[in-house]
Amino acid sequence: MQEEVDMKNRLKVLRAERNWSQAELAGRLDVSRQAVNAIETGKYDPSLPLAFRIGRLFEMPIEEIFDDEHDGE
Amino acid sequence: MTDLSQRDSRGPSERANHRLLALSGGIGGLAGLALATVSFVSTPQGRHLDHDAVWTSPLPLWFAILMALVWGVVIPVISWRWHRVVDEHERQAYRDGAVASFYTVALSVPVWWFLWRGGALPPVQFEWVYGAMLIVGSVVWLWRKYA
Numbered sequence: 474m475q476e477e478v479d480m481k482n483r484l485k486v487l488r489a490e491r492n493w494s495q496a497e498l499a500g501r502l503d504v505s506r507q508a509v510n511a512i513e514t515g516k517y518d519p520s521l522p523l524a525f526r527i528g529r530l531f532e533m534p535i536e537e538i539f540d541d542e543h544d545g546e
Numbered sequence: 547m548t549d550l551s552q553r554d555s556r557g558p559s560e561r562a563n564h565r566l567l568a569l570s571g572g573i574g575g576l577a578g579l580a581l582a583t584v585s586f587v588s589t590p591q592g593r594h595l596d597h598d599a600v601w602t603s604p605l606p607l608w609f610a611i612l613m614a615l616v617w618g619v620v621i622p623v624i625s626w627r628w629h630r631v632v633d634e635h636e637r638q639a640y641r642d643g644a645v646a647s648f649y650t651v652a653l654s655v656p657v658w659w660f661l662w663r664g665g666a667l668p669p670v671q672f673e674w675v676y677g678a679m680l681i682v683g684s685v686v687w688l689w690r691k692y693a
Contacts, residue, residue: 496555503557507691508635517635 481540485513487531502526562631570624577616584609601673636691643687650682651675 488498488509495513499506504523511517519527528535554561585600605613632640655675661667 494555499560500555500557503559504633505556505560505563505636505691508633511635517638520634523634 479542480515480518481542482512482515483538483540484509484527487533487538488513501530559631559633563628563633563636566624566628566631570621570628573616573620573624577613580609581613639690640687642690643683643685646686647679647683650679654678 484498488495493501495509496506499509502509502523508517512519524535524539527538531538556564582600584605585603588606589599589603629637655670658667658670658675662669
């Protein structure tokens, strides 16, 4: 049986470090402000292409932004 | 590259999304106004125009064809374009709304149909089912997008 994965992310922190509003980040990613808010609050997990766009924007690998809390075992 | 130097920080997809929604809303509003006006003008003198007449009174053929073209050609083209530009979060919200709409029709019609056959309700009226489908789909879509 497939387990529901609780995905965490650092998007809000990374955005705050750059003094970007949700709307500004949304504009840079070409998504809606509601999409950024939903990702930040964990209500929506982005697709792989959007996760890569986020990684490229912050110049970080995806796994440094998103964490599925898997312990690696 | 997205130009964020202007005051409007929305990306091109979001701007196109809002433009197309505004266009759909404008066309829907004009069509509704035209429908009410034509229904009123087409009602024979002396006959009272009740709220049912807007939905059920005969229409001039030219107007019926015009409305059919708007709903059968113009709205599908706008919808197709909208689905191409909308971001993945809104696409997901819209799909949730579409699933809720599907179940609204798939469940309410047989429930109503059984109750009609049992003599408890009048025959299924598609205007009510269609309205419920649109309302449920829109509420779920907006809830999934904004809540």
